[in-house]
Amino acid sequence: MSEEIRTEEKESLNFIEKIIEDDLANGRVPNNTIVTRFPPEPNGYLHIGHIKSICLNFGLAQKYNGICHLRLDDTNPAKEDMEYIDSIKSDIRWLGFDWGEHEYYASDYYDKLHEIAIDLIRKGLAYVDSQTPEQVKENRGTLTTPGKNSPDRDRSIEENLRLFKEMGEGKYPEGKYLLRAKLDMASPNINMRDPALYRIKFAEHPRTGNKWCVYPMYDFTHPISDAIEGITHSICTLEFEDHRPAYDWACSIDGIEHTPHQYEFARLNINYFVMSKRKLLNLVNLGIVSGWDDPRMPTISGIRRRGYSPESMKDFVSRVGVAKVESVVDYSLMEFCVREDLNKRAKRVMAVLDPIKLVIDNYPEDQVEYFEIENNPEDPMAGKRTMPFTKELYIEREDFMEVPPKGYHRLYIGNEIRLKTAYYVTATSCEKDADGNVTVVHCTYDPESRGGETADGRKVKGTSHWVSAKYAISGEVRLYDKLFKTEYPGGETGNYLDDLNPDSLIVVNDAKLEPSVADSKPGDYLQFIRSGYFTPDYDSTPDHMVFNRTVTLKDSWAKQKAKMGL
Secondary structure: OOHHHHHHHHHHOOHHHHHHHHHHHOOOOHHHOOEEEEOOOOOOOOEHHHHHHHHHHHHHHHHOOOEEEEEEOOOOHHHOOHHHHHHHHHHHHHOOOOOOOOEEEHHHHHHHHHHHHHHHHHOOOEEEEOOOHHHHHHHOOOOOOOOOOOOOOOOOHHHHHHHHHHHHOOOOOOOOOEEEEOOOOOOOOHHHOOOEEEEEOOOOEOOOEOOOOEEEOHHHHHHHHHHHHOOOEEEEEHHHHHHHHHHHHHHOOOOOOOOOEEEEEOOOEEOOOOOOHHHHHHHHHOOOOOOOOOOOOOEHHHHHHHOOOHHHHHHHHHHHOOOOOOOEEOHHHHHHHHHHHHHHHOEEEOEEOOEEEEEEOOOOOOOOEEEEEEOOOOOHHHOEEEEEEOOEEEEEHHHEOOOOOOOOOOEOOOOEEEEOOOOEEEEEEEEEOOOOOEEEEEEEEOHHHHHHOOOOOOOOOOEEOOEEOOOOEEEEEEEEOOOEOOOOOOOOOOOHHHHEOOOOEEEEEEEEEOHHHHHOOOOOOEEEOOOEEEEEOOOOEOOEEEEEEEEOOOOHHHHHHHHOOO
């Protein structure tokens, strides 16, 4: 390999990869084995922002032949649930990653953390504080003014040990006492001003039950868990940068044998989305969405149900890259990645979302022909299927107009179009209901134009897709769009609920689809010709098929913004 190629590869590395390669080259990695971890809190479903962290941590372990742990940071039992734990595992596996035997929980270390806390008290490095939460906050100081020592900071070691023991025995109500590290209330970093180590919490834990009524704080638990597990590169998002001194302090406590290092990267922010678990939970509780896996939600389970592929999302975060500076990624880039991927893998099918009947008057009454159609012109290995053609068909309502505007190339009286892969037809008349709406279009066909070829070589400008009225499957089609109508929900009013998109879900109750879709199932990728990419929903039954729109064929939102000059 030439020096020029080596230099180019080095420059293409992100800053964390450069750090890792330097650490490996200089012998700073124990056993020369990279160990990362993905440490979600099981207090909600994972969202798209987590995909970046999942791909980064598991991806680094794969690239450097290391190990990535899954560790559930279950330090807040009041908000945690086994449902969330199960969903987290499912989401990671959907993305194509696995942690093998390395599944851990912060609660695995509760006994060890408790021992460390008692040891800190014995050494005069921690104390029990009786201030109210409001007093703790007030005395903490600000970014420009130092904090004030708690009146309890100089309690005797014996009293601190007694109070902490009684806290663990459930003798005091929540909020009565707090165990704090004795660091420096004048530190310029607020996180070093006697950080909380333990609080009283009466809540049943998903894994430990009612064994504990004192629980360790995240900033105390997280670094020590990393140290116990031998994590070499602790990778987190930028909001934890100010917590790094507290992280380093916890890892320096006597008895901690391994010292991991923390590195921060910019989180994934996407316009038109809210990523806060609190806000997402509120959408669920208010019934604005059907649940955490509603296809409009930015949760991984939501986008999976909507029909996003794991490959498209890994491509998306790869394009975004790993940086140290926060930025907002445009929603259209994510949809571009989804379209690019689905174009290669989605089976093309005919579906008529707003049907009107097309009757071919000169076609034999009981005749059925079968036309062979490619499943995916982008993938020769996808094979072909046959589709029935009969006297009565369904086409899209927009494909016929009585009085067409200039430039309209589909059906109107006297005009000839091509029915995709089948025949040329010419509209002759139409039927209407009492309100004047067209219900049936009559036409004739050219028997010599089978497959789209004519004896005289004539061409037409318009082509329509179709399904046989006799063999069509009726189905429900859910047309999903952005949940919010503005780039930054709540940006103007302060309330993100003010910016909900009223057209985020439009339900088509009686779409007509070709019979082959009866064999499709959730997780299959389909392209409804001219309409977009779709996937069967979990609500589907053999008698009632339901399809979710994943994404339109083109970025209509970007086109609309361009027209508005935005």
